[in-house]
Amino acid sequence: MMNQHGISVIIHTYNAEQHLERVLQSVAGFDELIVCDMESTDATLAIAERHGCRILTFPRGEHRIAEPARQFAIDRASCDWILTVDADELVSPELRDYLYAHIASEQPAAGLYLARRNYFMGRFLHAAYPDYVLRFFRREQTTWAPYVHTLPVVVGEVARIDKRRHELALEHLANDSVAVILRKTNDYSDNEQIKRSGKHYGVAALFLRPLVRFTKSYFIKGGCRDGVPGLIHALLDGVYQLVMVAKNIERRQGKP
Template structure:
């Protein structure tokens, strides 16, 4: 059963090489680039990927476009900041050798590196994601372009092994990224009639922090766990404040 790997990119020259190297077991690699100004496309093409260009219209639609361009029906979707670990690769190959007979899709844990430490506690892990699936039975569906998720019609199995994730180049990049995502989510929720309440404004960020840092043992990750929990709680705060402001006819950017 052949596998097509699908990746979307924008200015990922420093990370795309390692991502593609971890996908060497796939029968095809499709890279959809949205106008990179660095060497992303050249690096991907040199590594043997089929590189396509498409204007960015949203994370979900961009990823679905990549899936639609694949030559094979079983697709493995990664971001440029992700790598298939050796254990996960063995699990993926075992499922392929069995003909993907027991599922329409497979999920697995995502292990994130956070400024020199891999976080195995708190809200960061196991962060299971559905990334290997039969596109005839699913894909990147729905209308939400941010925090997109694939879904399938049929059983989903969990494979052992981690998808290694390098999400942030710096703290400033993380803060800028979370602010952008907070705005996109607030606009999405506002367009669909969701509203913020005073209770959510006060309690939701606090709950996100305590759930990850205390109840899910994020404090065992040292200062990395503390900073991660604060920044993620601040994302919830930003999103709720932006939704609150949109309700009152105010611009958020």
């Protein structure tokens, strides 16, 4: 039976033992904890079982991203409201209380964008804050497409939590290195080709998209305040766009 006044927390995992203990501790006060696992081979499932989580298995197959498993887990949740959390994100007690107050209000928005704090090379990134992610929503009014970097589609009003409420932001524990970002760039840009299959980028995009992304990250969003790590991260943002456009052109020319 659906719990109309409860919140199910969904965490998607694949070999997520590094941070999972802390993440599950941070969401202990919610009505239902679901770990949707993509066939982990480390201690992920043992940690989830120790915390009393409901465990769902989504076959990993050729998937390298969590999005294909999102709708699978949402459809199987027991509560009317869903909070999706990555296996390296912490939920503060203040955010938990805020979400329960929200669903108890007279006319709650059907979805909420949550701010997220990100780190790189040991530094908090001003350019990556608030990094809004749509992670809280009504179950019956939401669908999530199985493509990388897609947001759920929520039928109804969607609001944003004020970015000045730092205590309500998700804390992203990942402190990515350059090597990790480059690996993600290759994986994610491959998956982007599916979502952008109708796009036809030209040669100009090889220059313009990286330049625009670097300018936005470094100057407009404040990466220049983060020293050398901010400069490197902004450049890597530009590299992502370059790789994504190059693969689009390669695909249209029929190259393997």
